[in-house]
Amino acid sequence: MKRNRFKDEQIIQILKEHEAGVPVADLARRYGFAEGTLYTWKSKFGGMEASDAKKLRDLEAENAKLKRLLADEMLEKTALKEALSRKW
Secondary structure, eight states: OOOOSSSOOOOOOHHHHHHOOOOOOHHHHHHHHEEEEEHHHHHHHHOOOOHHHHHOOOOOOOOHHHHHHHHHHHHHHHHHHHHHOOOO
């Protein structure tokens, strides 16, 4: 999995600087990211505060955990069905 160089709080700070009128090229040069990255961040974090980003990160982690649990249960259920369908 790709690791982010910037934390959510840093991304939100950069987006706020952009909203304040700093050009994208200057931000990209100062912080060392591609100009297109800013627009990706804007679509994900636009209008958020730092606390909102933390809540989003927590919810995404919980969602991933629940998906893993569901996949494990479905796998177990399938295995039990196969075992019961065989004739002894």
